[in-house]
Amino acid sequence: MLPYSVPYQDFAFEHAIMGMAIVSMEGEVLQVNAALCELLGCSKQEVMDGTFRALNDGGILEVIRQKAADGRLEPSPMTALHVDVKYEHPEGRNLHLKLHFSASAEAPAPIRHCLVQFEDLTPVYELxxxxxxxxxxxxxxxxxxxxxxxxxxxSAFITKNGIVQYVNQATLRLLHASDAADVIGISTDVVVDPSSHHKLARRRTRYAKYREIGPVTYLINCFDGQQKIVSGFTLITTYQGEKAALSIFKDITEQKMEEDRIMQSEKLTTAGQLAAGIAHEIRNPLTSINGFIKLLRTSEKSNKLYFDIIESELKRIELIVNELLVLSKPEIAHVSKPLDVLDIIEQIVTLMKVQAAMNNIEIIPRYPAEPVYVHGETNQLKQVFINLLKNAMEAMDQGGTITLSIHQSDSDVRIIVQDDGIGMTPEQIKSLGQPFYTTKDSGTGLGYMITKNIVHNHGGSIDVKSSPERGTSFTIQLPVL
Known part of the structure; x- marks a missing residue:
């Protein structure tokens, strides 16, 4: 039995899950429990004979005796003396133990023995x-x-919550900064120009919702007042133990300027070609008008044929000018809305049937049973289908058939206009869409150009297949609503 104990204390001591021992003030081990033997890897006798003395390095018991003599060693574990020791286990591993010395609750004064509890902190130290x-x-x-x-x-820089934490040398060169300290700590809102702040906000919102950031292009402000255009991407990483954003950017200012120069050059080239075409197309009827006016001046009587020719040439000039006006209309002038393509085409076929019948042409419709909806502007799409049907009819001077088919998939709708006309060569197909290029005697070449622009403005595409004497097929592809 334990010194000064009762039976239930013997049971609690022996079956405690924490290793415990009763030690006298002289260092003699009076009792140990099974948990301590298991912890130290020794038998009871080995612990009582010498193991505890190995744990007494540094004169722990001397301190205990002094505290007991001064009345500062109490039974409560809260006021126990705590000592950290290392113990070499017989299996060769080191244990980190915390020894809690407290007076036995039943011990009379003066205290002659104390309770030692062994707390194994090895897992904590290992962790x-x-x-x-x-x-x-x-x-x-x-x-x-x-x-x-x-x-x-x-350029690479790391940010946390929009504040710059790190920049590499390429970033300093990009921003024309002399030292990293000039950049670290500032907000990305300072570097990114206010005109691009909406892109910053959109990226933050996208990351908050979908954990995605994606590529981006910014206008940035350099430290010397210059502005540059940069393009790059951002990855989420860890910096100094915390989540951060790593951004990699490339200076594309020169590239954008070159692209703008090329685009401007292309615009000027197109404008030059258009101007040359306009000059050529209008000069011919003007020459005719001028010549016939001179004839009328010298003629003694009015000649109806001259007036008819002048009127015809003026109408041709009016046609050219009207088509140029359509071509120059701003793309944003129309308001898009959901439209049933089937309904629009049925209206156009009804409109063109009379003209087709007069030219011995039959329009054969092949439509789906259900409506086909797209997002667009009614009048512009009507103009597209009118142009294609007119082209098809004008390509068949001996009559024939025009097949108008509609095919719908999950993502798009295809409208196919197939004629039995004279067809075109690959060289002619390649030239389609150029200002004033036409395969017809009285055409301006602007109709197809207008059609192509309208289709592209509706997010679609147009494809042409043709063979000489085998007809032509125009396929318009539009995204389904």
Whole structure:
């Protein structure tokens, strides 16, 4: 039995899950429980004979005796003396133990023995060591990663909550900054021009909702007042143990300027071609008009044929000008809305049937049973189908058939206008869409150009297939609503 104990205390001591021992003030181990023997890897006798003395390095019991003599060693575990010791287990591993010394609750004064409780902190120390090792590895990895970023020719910077935490040398060159300290700590709202702030907000919202950021192009402000255009992407990473955003950007200012120059050059070239075509197309009827006016001046009587020719040439000039006006209309002038393509085409076929019958042409419709909806503008789409049907009819001077088919899939609708006309060569197909290029005697070449622009403005495409003497097929593809 324990000194000064009762039977239930013997039972609680022996079956406690924490290792415990009763030790006299002289260092003699009076009793140990099974949990302590299991913890230390020794038998009861081995613990009582010498193991505890090995744990008494540094004169722990001397301190205990002094505290007991001063009345400062109490039965409560809250006021116990705590000592950390290392113990080499017989199996060769080291244990980190915390020893709690407290007076026995039943011991009379003066205190001659105390209760020692052994708390095994080895898992805690091992976990701490693993965390330290992991932090060291992460630190080494982060250092290597930052070294890689320093060598990167592209601009790289790391931000947390929109505040710059790190920049590489390429970023300093991009921003014309002399030192990293000038950039670190500032908000990305300062670097990104206010005209691009909506892109910043949109990216933050996208990440908050979908955990995606995606590529982006910004206008940025450099430290010397210059402005540049940059394009890049952002990845979520870890920096100094916290979640951060790594952004990689490339300066595309020169590239954009070159693209603008090329686009401007193309516009000027197109404008030049258009101007040359207009000059050529209008000069011919004007020459005719001028010649017939001179004849009328010298003629003694009015000649109806001259007036008819002048009127015809003036109408041709009016046709050219009207088609140029349609071509120059702003794309945003119309208001798009959901439309039933089937309904529009039925109206156009009804409108064109009379003209087709007069030219011995039959229009054969092949429609689906259900409506086909797209997003667009009614009058512009009507103009597209009128132009295609007129072209088809004008290509068949001996009559024939025009097949008008509609095919719908989950993503798009295809409207096919197939004629039995004279067809076109590959060279002619390639030239379609050029200003004033036409295969018809009285055409201007602007009709197809207008048709193509309208289709593209509706998010669609147009494809042409043709063979000489075998007819032509125009396929319009539009996104389904």
């Amino acid at each position: 701490e060591e693993q965390l330290v090792q992991k932090e060291m590895k992460l630190s080494e990895r982060e250092d290597g990663f930052l070294e890689l970023l320093e060598e990167l020719p592209l």
